[in-house]
Amino acid sequence: MNAVSVEHITKTYLQKEQKKEKKVTALDDVSFTVDKGELFGIIGPDGAGKTSLFRILTTVLLADSGKASVEGLDVVKDYRKIRDRVGYMPGKFSLYQDLTVEENLNFFATIFNTTVKKNYELIKDIYVQLEPFKKRRAGALSGGMKQKLALCCALIHKPSILFLDEPTTGVDPVSRRDFWDMIKKLKEQDIAILVSTAYMDEANMCEKIALIQKGNILTVSSPEKITSEFDQPLLAVRSDDMYQLLYDLRANKAVKEAYPFGAYYHVIPEDANKTKELEAYLQQKGQKDLEVKPIKANIEDSFIALMKKND
Amino acid sequence: MEKEKVITTKQLTKQFGDFTAVNGISFEVHKGEIFGFLGANGAGKTTAIKMLCGLLAPTSGEAAVAGFDVYKQAEKIKKNIGYMSQKFSLYDDLTVRENMRLFAGIYGMDRKTIKQRTEEKLKQLELEPQADDLVNSLPLGWKQKLAFSIAIFHDPKIVFLDEPTGGVDPLARKQFWEMIYTAAHNGITIFVTTHYMDEAEYCDRVTIMVDGEIKALDTPGNLKETYEAESIDEVFYKLARTATRKAD
Numbered sequence: 129m130n131a132v133s134v135e136h137i138t139k140t141y142l143q144k145e146q147k148k149e150k151k152v153t154a155l156d157d158v159s160f161t162v163d164k165g166e167l168f169g170i171i172g173p174d175g176a177g178k179t180s181l182f183r184i185l186t187t188v189l190l191a192d193s194g195k196a197s198v199e200g201l202d203v204v205k206d207y208r209k210i211r212d213r214v215g216y217m218p219g220k221f222s223l224y225q226d227l228t229v230e231e232n233l234n235f236f237a238t239i240f241n242t243t244v245k246k247n248y249e250l251i252k253d254i255y256v257q258l259e260p261f262k263k264r265r266a267g268a269l270s271g272g273m274k275q276k277l278a279l280c281c282a283l284i285h286k287p288s289i290l291f292l293d294e295p296t297t298g299v300d301p302v303s304r305r306d307f308w309d310m311i312k313k314l315k316e317q318d319i320a321i322l323v324s325t326a327y328m329d330e331a332n333m334c335e336k337i338a339l340i341q342k343g344n345i346l347t348v349s350s351p352e353k354i355t356s357e358f359d360q361p362l363l364a365v366r367s368d369d370m371y372q373l374l375y376d377l378r379a380n381k382a383v384k385e386a387y388p389f390g391a392y393y394h395v396i397p398e399d400a401n402k403t404k405e406l407e408a409y410l411q412q413k414g415q416k417d418l419e420v421k422p423i424k425a426n427i428e429d430s431f432i433a434l435m436k437k438n439d
Numbered sequence: 440m441e442k443e444k445v446i447t448t449k450q451l452t453k454q455f456g457d458f459t460a461v462n463g464i465s466f467e468v469h470k471g472e473i474f475g476f477l478g479a480n481g482a483g484k485t486t487a488i489k490m491l492c493g494l495l496a497p498t499s500g501e502a503a504v505a506g507f508d509v510y511k512q513a514e515k516i517k518k519n520i521g522y523m524s525q526k527f528s529l530y531d532d533l534t535v536r537e538n539m540r541l542f543a544g545i546y547g548m549d550r551k552t553i554k555q556r557t558e559e560k561l562k563q564l565e566l567e568p569q570a571d572d573l574v575n576s577l578p579l580g581w582k583q584k585l586a587f588s589i590a591i592f593h594d595p596k597i598v599f600l601d602e603p604t605g606g607v608d609p610l611a612r613k614q615f616w617e618m619i620y621t622a623a624h625n626g627i628t629i630f631v632t633t634h635y636m637d638e639a640e641y642c643d644r645v646t647i648m649v650d651g652e653i654k655a656l657d658t659p660g661n662l663k664e665t666y667e668a669e670s671i672d673e674v675f676y677k678l679a680r681t682a683t684r685k686a687d
Contacts, residue, residue: 300480301634303480387617389637391659435608
């Protein structure tokens with residue numbers, strides 16, 4: 129049995145625009161499955177449909193059409209059973225700001241007919257960091273601490289599957305790394321975890337990922353497999369005049385694409401065997417301290433390529 | 440020839456009660472430079488930016504922005520800078536054209552210039568067909584590009600970008616950085632904060648703030664060398680890990 133199964137899910141909204149109503153497609157015939165105990169990433173920019181998908185799977189939103197199940201339970205018919213089994217951390221901080229850390233945790237445990245004591249083992253590693261602030265109101269916590277509390281509250285009824293909607297958005301790189309460490313530890317407890325993010329570099333933290341854009345799943349696979357399937361030659365190019373370099377690159381017919389990437393431009397040439405010619409051309413254009421090297425694609429290169437194919 | 444300085448700070452400090460948010464930071468930013476300003480949440484970045492934008496008076500130290508003193512000439516600073524924040528800062532229920540006119544008007548530009556520049560910008564952004572659409576209806580990537588265009592509409596000497604690319608798709612993020620390169624090439628100084636460490640590599644120089652102090656300031660290449668790191672992400676991690684202050 130799959131932890132999650134999504135078949136041809138479509139969701140549209142009506143958006144008001146200058147007095148007219150416009151239909152916006154949030155999810156367009158989306159299908160994928162998540163295995164038991166898997167760490168599965170939904171990777172895509174804002175507006176890709178990540179939150180709609182999570183809300184459908186956690187039974188707080190109805191799809192227009194298609195079928196979805198969580199641990200074999202139908203999201204429409206068996207919604208009550210699903211709610212007992214899933215932990216959901218929404219993208220927006222949704223705990224009670226006026227309750228203390230302790231009170232929030234007790235509250236969520238009580239709602240699920242359990243106690244903090246009973247399931248303390250599961251949250252222990254995270255909660256110890258919160259403990260010094262347990263009398264503080266949730267609204268007065270820092271971003272990182274709020275996030276830890278939200279995770280504890282989502283875990284306190286010992287769910288078998290966890291939905292984390294953009295848990296790292298707006299969080300600095302150090303706290304992001306800490307958060308992923310926590311997620312990995314949870315995974316060892318055999319909890320399936322679905323996590324969404326707009327940070328492409330976080331894709332590599334997941335066992336399997338779905339790349340999503342404008343309501344469409346571009347691909348579902350392991351991050352390694354996705355990048356290894358990048359089917360074009362790719363170069364990293366830099367020089368001492370990066371501004372002019374981009375123009376020079378784009379002016380060359382042998383260059384299919386060039387875009388900024390960290391300290392380099394990533395360049396997709398027409399012909400992988402003509403790197404020397406490209407280098408000579410750039411030198412002739414007056415580019416100094418030139419570096420041209422073949423590289424392997426990363427997730428962002430793959431995402432861009434798939435995005436263009438899909439358009 | 441020495442490069443023109445657009446920002447100079449000396450021992451700039453801000454205290455809130457007995458808490459020192461920014462502790463004696465000193466640095467210079469040159470004209471046309473892309474200056475990356477990094478730090479963990481709570482490191483003091485926002486407080487520092489607020490002082491530089493003339494929105495918050497420092498407790499002590501000196502700072503000049505665009506040639507004006509942060510204590511005495513805050514209003515002049517505001518006229519000479521542009522600002523764009525991570526939260527989308529345009530009016531959703533105004534059209535693209537109306538947003539341009541509104542912000543240009545606020546900066547005191549005359550009608551004729553506004554009209555002329557609006558057409559130029561729409562053309563550059565390839566937004567002519569959408570000029571009279573509500574901003575609300577644009578995809579996020581476009582909104583961000585539009586917000587940047589509007590932040591530099593009045594030809595500021597320097598533009599502050601506070602996490603400008605959060606949540607934007609990778610292609611739009613690249614296009615956004617191309618706009619930054621172009622603006623810098625045209626002499627506008629870019630002061631940018633980001634949580635994307637690969638974006639730090641686009642910058643000419645990068646500072647990393649830890650616990651209210653500047654712990655590192657150099658080119659991305661030199662930083663990687665000094666800290667024996669493969670990427671700025673690693674440099675950042677090494678430095679930010681030393682923080683003792685919690686963002687609480």
